[in-house]
Amino acid sequence: MTTKLGFIGSGGIAQHHLKNLVQMDGVSLSAFYDVDAQRAQKVASEHNGAKAFSNLDEMLDSTSLDGVYVCVPPMAHGEAELKLVQRGIPFLVEKPLGIDREVPDAIAKQVKASNLLTSVGYHWRYNESANLAKQLLADSKAGMALGYWMGGMPMVPWWRVQAGSGGQFVEQTTHIVDLLRYICGEVREVYASYALQVMDEQVEGTDVPDVGSVTMKLASGMIATISNTCLLPVGHHVGLDIYTNKGVLELRSDALRDISSQGTQLHPNTANPYFVEDEAFIYALRTGDRSRILSDYADSLHTHNITIAANESAASGKPVSLI
Ligand SMILES: NC(=O)c1ccc[n+]([C@@H]2O[C@H](COP(=O)([O-])OP(=O)(O)OC[C@H]3O[C@@H](n4cnc5c(N)ncnc54)[C@H](O)[C@@H]3O)[C@@H](O)[C@H]2O)c1
Structure with a gap:
């Protein structure tokens, strides 16, 4: 069974995860969104069958993704996570969760209410x-x-x-x-x-x-x-x-x-701790078993x-x- 992944943010740390994910069997790097549309386009062109999007809703609604990596800068958190929760799409989000208390708090409440599978990049x-x-x-x-x-x-x-x-x-x-x-x-x-x-x-x-x-x-x-x-x-x-x-x-x-x-x-x-972190997320997406994820959204909020x-x-x- 193929695990279809999307990326929100396609910069430095996204590339780091991608290097690990291409080594894993049955992982399809399907969709890339970035506010810098050219960057998303370039990264998508490097992965077979991947599509770049310049609109996040379009990406999430047109591609049935099993999981999404949120790799945006600290000040850009909020919209992506809330759209993912609304659609019930599990995500791995890079640290930090934001730059204030309010945005991560609001996301944490929604994640808890929906019991969504999450992982945070505390590698x-x-x-x-x-x-x-x-x-x-x-x-x-x-x-x-x-x-x-x-x-x-x-x-x-x-x-x-x-x-x-x-x-x-x-x-x-x-x-x-x-x-x-x-x-x-x-x-x-x-x-x-x-x-x-x-x-x-x-x-x-x-x-x-x-x-x-x-x-x-x-x-x-x-x-x-x-x-x-x-x-x-x-x-x-x-x-x-x-x-x-x-x-x-x-x-x-x-x-x-x-x-x-x-x-x-x-x-x-x-x-390589990033590899182990990525493997744990993919394993959880495939099996529903979250036990290998060492840091989820609720726990990371304390940090x-x-x-x-x-x-x-x-x-x-x-x-x-x-x-
Ligand atoms: N776990 C780690 O060791 C580690 C290492 C490096 C970076 N990070 C974290 O990853 C995050 C991203 O860092 P980076 O080095 O990849 O930064 P970067 O600037 O290289 O890439 C960020 C990308 O996000 C895009 N972007 C900005 N706002 C967006 C939005 N609202 N929606 C979609 N895309 C958006 C930018 O255009 C850019 O392509 C940061 O929070 C950083 O702390 C973690």
Whole structure:
């Protein structure tokens, strides 16, 4: 049986998913919609039998799609997801869910009411290291965590604008916040400080903060601080370090380092987490079994709201509590 897929948004991350999906048997990349009609046309021309659309309703009504990838920039969420829910079409949506609380909240309500199958692109959860860290923590007591996303600025034009991306913590560092939640549990309070130091002088139109630190209190009693910067000319740390009574777990995209009094053990990640995430979505579409999807819309909303609370705290100078 062929699984027919559509794409809303055909930019960078869509290409990433497409590279995985073309390797899977029985997947048909059938329909592409993008506000940039030429881009949709170009991507469609690269896949046998695919059609490009310049009208989203037309795509959804004329093609019987089994699932849709929503790969639009952060400020463009809302319309696509709500049209998919109305038609009962399952979707995988890229993080972040939006740039505010309101749009994702409204979508989450509709998704819940319809019990629609969803997946959200928090691919760090699909690294072997994330699940190994959970196992290792089962017989130790975690006290604190330090997270990082220290790098340069992605040059897609919407990224540097607060009203486009929601800023680095919402758009990028959300992966580390999600990893923290996945491994260490829920966050109850957030306090953030941000600043814009240099990037507005280096890249015209920049209004997102280029440095920030966010301290969080977790339900478990743990304290976590996640910092980010986009002012570097080179990449630096990206990941999460968890401090326990047994030692330190250092999670990076390529491995987990388990540092204890016995020495250091390196556990490399061998699978491509985007591939595992895509496989889990396709498997769920085919079987109805959602158990391999590690992050759905309802769960992701909690991660998203932490990042929005951080923005609110940075603006007010006060801690924000999350219920
Ligand atoms: N999971 C990850 O690791 C990861 C990596 C990169 C990007 N992303 C996320 O994916 C999303 C897209 O990022 P990207 O790098 O592909 O951006 P991009 O700018 O390369 O592509 C976005 C595409 O969406 C189109 N678009 C804009 N508004 C639209 C709308 N309303 N309807 C349909 N199409 C629309 C644009 O024309 C563009 O082709 C962002 O939210 C980003 O955070 C996730």
